[in-house]
Amino acid sequence: xxxxxxxxxxxxxxxxxxxxxxxxxxxxxxxxxxxxxxxxxxxxxxxxxxxxxxxxxxxxxxxxxxxxxxxxxxxxxxxxxxxxxxxxxxxxxxxxxxxxxxxxxxxxxxxxxxxxxxxxxxxxxxxxxxxxxxxxxxxxxxxxxxxxxxxxxxxxxxxxxxxxxxxxxxxxxxxxxxxxxxxxxxxxxxxxxxxxxxxxxxxxxxxxxxxxxxxxxxxxxxxxxxxxxxxxxxxxxxxxxxxxxxxxxxxxxxxxxxxxxxxxxxxxxxxxxxxxxxxxxxxxxxxxxxxxxxxxxxxxxxxxxxxxxxxxxxxxxxxxxxxxxxxxxxxxxxxxxxxxxxxxxxxxxxxxxxxxxxxxxxxxxxxxxxxxxxxxxxxxxxxxx
Amino acid sequence: xxxxxxxxxxxxxxxxxxxxxxxxxxxxxxxxxxxxxxxxxxxxxxxxxxxxxxxxxxxxxxxxxxxxxxxxxxxxxxxxxxxxxxxxxxxxxxxxxxxxxxxxxxxxxxxxxxxxxxxxxxxxxxxxxxxxxxxxxxxxxxxxxxxxxxxxxxxxxxxxxxxxxxxxxxxxxxxxxxxxxxxxxxxxxxxxxxxxxxxxxxxxxxxxxxxxxxxxxxxxxxxxxxxxxxxxxxxxxxxxxxxxxxxxxxxxxxxxxxxxxxxxxxxxxxxxxxxxxxxxxxxxxxxxxxxxxxxxxxxxxxxxxxxxxxxxxxxxxxxxxxxxxxxxxxxxxxxxxxxxxxxxxxxxxxxxxxxxxxxxxxxxxxxxxxxxxxxxxxxxxxxxx
Numbered sequence: 001x002x003x004x005x006x007x008x009x010x011x012x013x014x015x016x017x018x019x020x021x022x023x024x025x026x027x028x029x030x031x032x033x034x035x036x037x038x039x040x041x042x043x044x045x046x047x048x049x050x051x052x053x054x055x056x057x058x059x060x061x062x063x064x065x066x067x068x069x070x071x072x073x074x075x076x077x078x079x080x081x082x083x084x085x086x087x088x089x090x091x092x093x094x095x096x097x098x099x100x101x102x103x104x105x106x107x108x109x110x111x112x113x114x115x116x117x118x119x120x121x122x123x124x125x126x127x128x129x130x131x132x133x134x135x136x137x138x139x140x141x142x143x144x145x146x147x148x149x150x151x152x153x154x155x156x157x158x159x160x161x162x163x164x165x166x167x168x169x170x171x172x173x174x175x176x177x178x179x180x181x182x183x184x185x186x187x188x189x190x191x192x193x194x195x196x197x198x199x200x201x202x203x204x205x206x207x208x209x210x211x212x213x214x215x216x217x218x219x220x221x222x223x224x225x226x227x228x229x230x231x232x233x234x235x236x237x238x239x240x241x242x243x244x245x246x247x248x249x250x251x252x253x254x255x256x257x258x259x260x261x262x263x264x265x266x267x268x269x270x271x272x273x274x275x276x277x278x279x280x281x282x283x284x285x286x287x288x289x290x291x292x293x294x295x296x297x298x299x300x301x302x303x304x305x306x307x308x309x310x311x312x313x314x315x316x317x318x319x320x321x322x323x324x325x326x327x328x329x330x331x332x333x334x335x336x337x338x339x340x341x342x343x344x345x346x347x348x349x350x351x352x353x354x355x356x357x358x359x360x361x362x363x364x365x366x367x368x369x370x371x372x373x374x375x376x377x378x379x380x381x382x383x384x385x
Numbered sequence: 386x387x388x389x390x391x392x393x394x395x396x397x398x399x400x401x402x403x404x405x406x407x408x409x410x411x412x413x414x415x416x417x418x419x420x421x422x423x424x425x426x427x428x429x430x431x432x433x434x435x436x437x438x439x440x441x442x443x444x445x446x447x448x449x450x451x452x453x454x455x456x457x458x459x460x461x462x463x464x465x466x467x468x469x470x471x472x473x474x475x476x477x478x479x480x481x482x483x484x485x486x487x488x489x490x491x492x493x494x495x496x497x498x499x500x501x502x503x504x505x506x507x508x509x510x511x512x513x514x515x516x517x518x519x520x521x522x523x524x525x526x527x528x529x530x531x532x533x534x535x536x537x538x539x540x541x542x543x544x545x546x547x548x549x550x551x552x553x554x555x556x557x558x559x560x561x562x563x564x565x566x567x568x569x570x571x572x573x574x575x576x577x578x579x580x581x582x583x584x585x586x587x588x589x590x591x592x593x594x595x596x597x598x599x600x601x602x603x604x605x606x607x608x609x610x611x612x613x614x615x616x617x618x619x620x621x622x623x624x625x626x627x628x629x630x631x632x633x634x635x636x637x638x639x640x641x642x643x644x645x646x647x648x649x650x651x652x653x654x655x656x657x658x659x660x661x662x663x664x665x666x667x668x669x670x671x672x673x674x675x676x677x678x679x680x681x682x683x684x685x686x687x688x689x690x691x692x693x694x695x696x697x698x699x700x701x702x703x704x705x706x707x708x709x710x711x712x713x714x715x716x717x718x719x720x721x722x723x724x725x726x727x728x729x730x731x732x733x734x735x736x737x738x739x740x741x742x743x744x745x746x747x748x749x750x751x752x753x754x755x756x757x758x759x760x761x762x763x764x765x766x767x768x769x770x
Contacts, residue, residue, distance in 0.1 A: 001400075001622060002400070005398050005399070006396075006399070007394075007396040011391075013390050014390070014391070015387070015642075209626045214599055217599050220594075220598060221594040248595060253633075256399070257400075
């Protein structure tokens with residue numbers, strides 16, 4: 001096991017009706033800003049529950065944070081927050097709203113050009129406005145970690161930043177807020193959570209037995225309850241398991257003390273930036289192809305994955321690895337997710353541009369061994385056509 | 386899954402040499418008290434590492450906190466801390482030192498009789514002196530939770546208290562600090578961790594898939610690496626897995642959202658209080674007998690445990706449950722732990738006293754169904770002779 005430091009001070013409030021408790025979590029005289037996305041929280045009653053909990057307290061609102069939150073939109077939120085003297089933020093939404101809120105919170109206490117926070121690839125956020133979350137879309141784990149991903153569509157950039165100062169003070173996880181999500185968003189959340197887990201698990205063994213077993217527990221839970229989340233949208237238990245899995249997958253509890261990959265994410269981010277396909281859809285395309293190309297480096301963990309997650313115990317090592325990769329592909333497809341570029345109507349002509357963007361963003365040595373060069377990224381994408 | 390609130394703000398520093406980082410975690414001008422136990426940290430170099438990290442900073446020391454930390458000893462520590470104006474504590478040791486330190490920290494900010502904190506069975510600790518830990522004995526999980534158990538040998542009391550204000554600020558987990566532990570203490574730690582897990586797992590199903598898988602991951606890790614921890618005392622990986630398992634088992638991450646039992650602990654505490662056998666030894670005696678007597682109420686989870694932890698898939702339900710309970714007993718015995726009172730030279734003549742003490746302490750409706758009456762506790766103990 002590698003050394004690690006783990007600190008997750010977020011207060012997690014899990015269960016139906018927990019939104020009612022946010023008033024205890026937000027300072028009474030805060031100058032509060034509520035951030036949200038496209039307005040679905042107005043239709044499904046979540047914003048109504050937030051208002052009821054706040055019971056007339058001061059707040060301003062900033063809606064319209066889009067999927068893959070854009071720098072331009074967030075700058076408008078920063079301006080509004082400055083004008084209103086905002087000193088606490090409540091993010092109500094999924095990973096994009098929470099990631100955007102992390103950027104707003106950090107930028108409000110950062111003196112330079114806010115774009116530096118992501119562009120300079122350094123840890124520049126030494127302070128941030130405190131914020132809490134009401135999660136409505138289980139997927140990114142942003143509600144319980146220190147990372148965020150910000151996009152700038154006009155330049156085709158999609159970049160992450162990390163800071164211990166943007167860990168939420170609290171996060172409300174009420175599985176019933178996910179009942180009204182469209183199937184595509186549930187599928188995205190399940191696949192995103194699955195790939196978050198494999199990025200921290202399908203690398204090479206370091207005898208971190210508990211992290212491995214926890215990762216396998218996450219994957220098995222998603223395989224069992226992911227399809228049921230599509231079939232039975234109001235099954236509380238199923239939605240609760242999916243929501244808790246999404247939070248735990250990127251919480252640090254499976255990722256501490258082990259090597260990380262993240263190549264699928266880095267390549268996938270460029271796919272999303274160029275072609276606009278959903279984040280999880282990009283992962284479902286990249287991961288199976290990546291696993292095939294990196295099978296030697298990942299051999300021991302792929303065999304463990306085959307046995308413990310897919311119960312594949314027969315046949316040669318090659319056969320078990322092939323079967324595990326195909327089972328992964330089959331799971332994504334069962335979640336309604338194409339696993340090839342052609343499934344998204346793409347013919348691969350964008351691949352050179354994607355590879356150029358990887359190089360531009362410094363993503364020239366990806367994966368747990370830092371050996372996924374731009375040329376290998378290109379092969380991964382070509383094999384995924 | 387049941388509703389829950391989970392908050393674990395402790396900074397965890399895991400790995401060899403992490404003691405060197407405590408100076409960053411303790412305020413520079415703190416009036417620091419270092420608490421420890423019988424002095425083994427002087428022999429194994431841990432206290433030396435602490436001194437080196439503190440580099441001449443002010444501190445007072447309080448040693449001699451015994452296993453099952455006694456009220457009388459802790460009162461002396463409270464007096465010393467008051468005299469010295471202590472405002473930060475560093476606990477260096479195992480669960481007893483940390484539990485004792487939690488009591489000291491809470492009592493220093495409590496106006497009434499300190500014994501109230503445990504005796505009144507209420508949450509009286511609204512404030513506490515901040516403290517951190519250097520863990521040297523993986524077992525109780527106290528380094529990452531809000532509970533503590535305090536004893537008063539002269540009255541035969543052993544009682545717990547809980548408060549969010551006694552969660553450590555930080556905990557250093559360096560597996561090499563455990564190399565010099567006697568085998569009995571390693572065995573105690575592994576068995577204690579195992580039973581912490583079963584107390585939160587072997588109850589009844591609430592479809593909390595992830596908590597179940599995480600609990601099973603803990604049990605499998607202990608079964609694989611527990612005996613190796615005895616055989617290969619300086620195997621870093623093995624000690625790291627055991628240490629991390631102990632911390633995670635009582636961290637709230639497997640226990641949130643699920644029913645809890647804790648009857649083995651409550652009965653075991655009385656066994657320890659009366660006969661002085663080690664805490665984990667008391668659990669190894671009580672648990673197998675308790676599982677036999679509560680098999681109907683625990684049937685579904687016992688079958689799941691048989692299959693997923695012990696790979697028992699053949700035979701009738703009764704046979705699989707019997708085999709799982711015997712496998713549990715076999716594991717404890719492989720750890721060098723008697724699983725009957727007779728193994729500790731006890732003939733059962735103390736059982737009426739133990740049952741009286743349970744009644745005196747209000748432990749009259751134990752277990753996840755609150756149906757373990759004093760009479761059933763008596764049967765559990767009688768069947769364990």
